[in-house]
Amino acid sequence: MIDLSIIRLKGVSKKYPPDNLALRGLDMDVRKGEFVFLTGASGSGKSTLLKLLYCAERPTSGQIIVDGLDLSTLSPSQIPFLRRKVSVIFQDFKLLSSKTVFENVSISLEVLGLKRTQIEKRVRQVLEGVGLSGKLGHTPLELSGGEQQRVAIARAVVNRPPIILADEPTGNLDSDRTDEVLLLMEELNARGATIIFATHDERLYKNTHRRVFRLSDGRIEVTGP
């Protein structure tokens, strides 16, 4: 059988000191180009699992492989290169309020050392894609919550990462905005990105044909095809 998984966890446990066992021996596989939901009650470990995938936390035990990189042996100097493959969208946006929308998004390309003209072109393109071409020079504080979230999404996708992790990206949005964000993620997935969408909004995955991973008591169970 050909191994198509782009993310693979084997027996992954995470213990926060002193002895909060957030994840207990998880096994999980996500295939290249797949769109999966990650759900579970508050405190069940969704954010923790995602943090392990972009190396903001290290597992206590177990093996994690992301796009061919073994995270248990990844050196700190390699983390930036993992992060260029794995983009994260946060519930609290994590935008810089002192910078403009354009600057917030262009950060992702600046770290790659792209040329100014190239950055300009791609940022404009992406911001147009999320319907924010009119707000380039605004600062995040001048935007609505939904607009801010779309800036955060634009920042996460402008460098065309193969993997996108969304940690409750709709947690602060009303249902119309939520649907917009979901649609955006579907589009990105259609263009080839692998997506893990963490949410406790049951409405989003109730009628889905996609796999849903559910965390509870530090263990994971999967439903769907």
Next chain:
Amino acid sequence: MTLPSLLKRALADLWNDLGTHMLTTVVIFLSALIFSFFSLIYFNLQNFVEHFGTELGLVIYLNKATPQDRIPALYQKLAGLEGVQAVVYISPDAAFKRLASYLKDEKDVLKGVDPKFLPPSFELRINRAVFHLDRLKRLAEKINRWPEVTKVQYGQEWLNKLKRFSVLLRAVVLISGLLLVLSSAFVVSNTIKLTVYAREQEMEILRLVGATNGFIQGPFLIEAFFQGLLGSGLALAFLYAGYRYVETLMGASCLLKGVNISFLPWTFIGIILFGSIFLCVSGTALAMRRFLRL
């Protein structure tokens, strides 16, 4: 990631947060100004003491009956003594002329006085006399035993005071200089910490989108370099302007006309510039360490 691009980002950062950066620069400016001002005073006092010290010497009065042909032999004997830099013979006639010129308009009082009424004398200049007062004293005692010599003069009391003062000055300057360096290092490093911590969020986001440590650190270090250079450079320029002003004031005053002052030596200027830059750059690197997880 190239140097021009890092420079560009550093300049943009400086421009975007002029207030915070100015605060650091002002703190460095003030620290460097206080320190260099202090050093300037120290150097000039030191110069003054040293200069004065080298001009000090002995005056040896000879017996009036000393025959003229003994003079060259005495001259040789004195010049051969250890530590003696120069020997000048003052004949009774020369001494008389000197006295007359001191008296200027009142030289009439010397009318009718025998031009040879003053004793012949030697003036000795001693190498760095102020730093070897014991030697000076021993020398004086030795010469005093010579049969031709009636009196050896030197401002012993005054010299002792000067010596004690210069030792004290050196101690005070060294101790307070050290305290000054420590306290300004403390203030500067805390100011720098503030500027770094103020951008904690930015660094976190940069890390999350895959910036390398060099990319994050580069502009900060360049900014720190410029702040150190600007702050200490301005301080030195300020001090120099003040120095020139004092110099002209002294030139205009007859009392201080003869006193020479000088600016800080070049090596010291280099040390102040380099020290400030080093303080800023290393302080920034240190403050950033916890955000970079090296």
